[in-house]
Amino acid sequence: MRLSELSERSGLSTATIKYYLREGLLAPGRRISATTADYDEAHLRRLRLVRTLLQVGGVSVAAAREVLKHVDDDSLGRTIRLGAAHWALPHPSAPDGAQEDEALATARREVDRLLDDVGWESARDLAPLNPDHRSLVEAVASLIRLGYPWNAEMMTPYARMMHQVAVHDLDFTETYPSDTEQVEAAVAATILLEPILRGMHRLAQQEETVRRYGIT
Amino acid sequence: MRLSELSERSGLSTATIKYYLREGLLAPGRRISATTADYDEAHLRRLRLVRTLLQVGGVSVAAAREVLKHVDDDSLGRTIRLGAAHWALPHPSAPDGAQEDEALATARREVDRLLDDVGWESARDLAPLNPDHRSLVEAVASLIRLGYPWNAEMMTPYARMMHQVAVHDLDFTETYPSDTEQVEAAVAATILLEPILRGMHRLAQQEETVRRYGIT
Numbered sequence: 263m264r265l266s267e268l269s270e271r272s273g274l275s276t277a278t279i280k281y282y283l284r285e286g287l288l289a290p291g292r293r294i295s296a297t298t299a300d301y302d303e304a305h306l307r308r309l310r311l312v313r314t315l316l317q318v319g320g321v322s323v324a325a326a327r328e329v330l331k332h333v334d335d336d337s338l339g340r341t342i343r344l345g346a347a348h349w350a351l352p353h354p355s356a357p358d359g360a361q362e363d364e365a366l367a368t369a370r371r372e373v374d375r376l377l378d379d380v381g382w383e384s385a386r387d388l389a390p391l392n393p394d395h396r397s398l399v400e401a402v403a404s405l406i407r408l409g410y411p412w413n414a415e416m417m418t419p420y421a422r423m424m425h426q427v428a429v430h431d432l433d434f435t436e437t438y439p440s441d442t443e444q445v446e447a448a449v450a451a452t453i454l455l456e457p458i459l460r461g462m463h464r465l466a467q468q469e470e471t472v473r474r475y476g477i478t
Numbered sequence: 479m480r481l482s483e484l485s486e487r488s489g490l491s492t493a494t495i496k497y498y499l500r501e502g503l504l505a506p507g508r509r510i511s512a513t514t515a516d517y518d519e520a521h522l523r524r525l526r527l528v529r530t531l532l533q534v535g536g537v538s539v540a541a542a543r544e545v546l547k548h549v550d551d552d553s554l555g556r557t558i559r560l561g562a563a564h565w566a567l568p569h570p571s572a573p574d575g576a577q578e579d580e581a582l583a584t585a586r587r588e589v590d591r592l593l594d595d596v597g598w599e600s601a602r603d604l605a606p607l608n609p610d611h612r613s614l615v616e617a618v619a620s621l622i623r624l625g626y627p628w629n630a631e632m633m634t635p636y637a638r639m640m641h642q643v644a645v646h647d648l649d650f651t652e653t654y655p656s657d658t659e660q661v662e663a664a665v666a667a668t669i670l671l672e673p674i675l676r677g678m679h680r681l682a683q684q685e686e687t688v689r690r691y692g693i694t
Contacts, residue, residue, distance in 0.1 A: 310624050310625055318620045340687070341691045344684075382685040395677075398680075401673035402674060420646065420674070427682065431683055432686050432687065432690060454620060458618060459640060460676075461617055463672075463675070464610040465611060466643065468600065469644070471556070473600070474648060475556045477558070
């Protein structure tokens, strides 16, 4: 398809698409003449992912380029491609979480104990490199720093439930035909699904509260 | 205990505690003389919650005062107290989610269909008032607006899993002795647990990816 059709089908202006091309967020179309290029469904899919990253994920253009570089690198196996793309997403840091203090050291030990308890061996092995591991440690450190009780035993069922959620995520991404599409879907799902899960969680808390105590 | 001891045990300076007193975030101590007041464990607990709201939750002083007003209102039943306190927390709005367009209307219908499917009757009844319902609708609208497939059937298992998480949350808050402490624990858990669940979810995705595809 021509640029005008790509614009119409994606709902993005041609100026925006040209900007994404210049910034390396979208691969050039197949050159047909000096002034025209041909685009295909993969371009349309990619534009959807770029909008997800920039508009919903609040990811910077530079960070989006980094994420997409990993998504596109088919010299990597699926696990590394996915991991690298995920890790390149911005990681929320707890506002008070990054202080290197005793609470952070305790949190690191406790999270490792939790990973052992639930048998997440790979998550354990990759921990030192993993910004998602770091985010979890910081969140636990906030809780410890405030003096709330931390209890690995209490957290184990949560980890098992989140594993069930992840199994469902991967079953869903496997419905896409190619490795590239699966990695794209996994990145989009991370950005789009997290607020949906948080919203469901809060509604479920309220539903369960009414079931237990009535509306009083 | 005296102010100095409250400061030492809470790890907050006396200036900070006096600021919280002035702002109405902490109830005055029991007056002993013109210059001294007596504080108890409830003050200590409340300071922990105030720090959770301000330092970790990023809640403004005005919003925190609103949340605490509901936490303290023992003329309300537990459900309403909890609901009101939760609803007074800041609600993340999807960056592109608030536009009143066709996607938002579709999202509202689809979320209601989902609530019917999983039988969350109270969440359904309270929907028009509920900022958490609104956040969920906005998150679904983002997904629809980008042209990703939305599938209520696919979302039902997620809702059921988040309900299991909520059951666990409430079992935990019920370990606290009084209604006030339970409401306090529920508010703190919302702020502190959400980043922990998100971190666990991401680690679980990575763990499950390695289990399915190996490290390649």
